[in-house]
Amino acid sequence: MVKIRLTRIGAKKRPFYRVIVADSKSRRDGPFIEIIGTYNPLTDPSEIKVDLERAKYWLGNGAQATTTVMRLLKKAGLEAA
Numbered sequence: 447m448v449k450i451r452l453t454r455i456g457a458k459k460r461p462f463y464r465v466i467v468a469d470s471k472s473r474r475d476g477p478f479i480e481i482i483g484t485y486n487p488l489t490d491p492s493e494i495k496v497d498l499e500r501a502k503y504w505l506g507n508g509a510q511a512t513t514t515v516m517r518l519l520k521k522a523g524l525e526a527a
Contacts (some may be wrong), residue, residue, distance in 0.1 A: 450511040
């Protein structure tokens with residue numbers, strides 16, 4: 447099963463995340479299929495950059511988004527998929 451989820455790339459106490467498409471069995475910071483965006487929770491307001499076309503493509507092909515990623519996608523402007 448393919449999932450759309452976050453992977454952390456920030457330093458200690460400075461979180462920064464990538465929105466990735468990965469196999470559900472791979473570890474959090476392990477191998478992935480594609481990077482479709484970034485999320486920076488430290489800015490005010492939080493900065494969310496997502497390629498909505500790629501997100502729609504993956505969701506249309508059966509990928510499951512985690513609850514956190516689904517919330518971020520809605521904030522970024524993706525209609526309910």
